[in-house]
Amino acid sequence: MNIFRFLGDMTHLISIVILLLKIYATKSCSGVSLKTQELYALVFLTRYLDLFTDFISVYNTVMKLVFIASSLAIVWCMRNHPLVRRSYDKQLDTFRHYFLLLACFLLALLLHEKFTFQEVLWAFSIYLEAVAILPQLVLLQRSGNVDNLTGQYVFFLGAYRAFYIFNWIYRYFTGPLFTRWIACVSGLVQTALYADFFYYYFVSWKNNAKLQLPA
Helix, strand or coil, rough: CCHHHHHHHHHHHEEEEHHHHHHHHHHCCCCCHHHHHHHHHHHHHHHHHHHHHHCCCCCHHHHHHHHHHHHHHHHHHHHHHHCCHCCCCCCCCCCCCHHHHHHHHHHHHHCCCCCHHHHHHHHHHHHHHCCHHHHHHHHHHHEEEEEEEHHHHHHHHHHHHHHHHHHHHHHHHHHCCCHHHHHHHHHHHHHHCCCHHHHHHHHHCCCCCCCECCC
């Protein structure tokens, strides 16, 4: 493992911790898209099927289990916790995410590394992760004002994918034959989707002001 992969995993973990902190400490999920969280849960469930077939390392296994468990916990809390679910912005979270599911599944059937059940679902998870943030970004844009914890959650989530791009570049130049082009291209698309958010995040940080996104 190289430093960029480790930093990517850590920023991803930090984003999840921040979101869990927001939900459990404030008993509120205001500003958080349930649809994005459901998409991420599906991403991890379909990507980490190799938990049943391959063992890479204790670190790898633990991280996979943490991502699966935390994503399911967040979805459960937003749907079932008696206090948290009342704060869910259902009227703002209206992105038609089922179109993303259909498009990503069809793309996975067409573009994959091997035509096997596990590899097609792996490709599906990669494509889905690239666009899973869209319902969240749309919700924030519609709400206008972004609270501090939600803004930090989205920032660290975007930073995680940016670090993974550096990880792929490092592996391309230092490792054996690089084959994960699907993940690399999808990661570039995913990072590009954060560009607008990153701009307003740094502007608010520079001016020491509350993060606001234009409607």
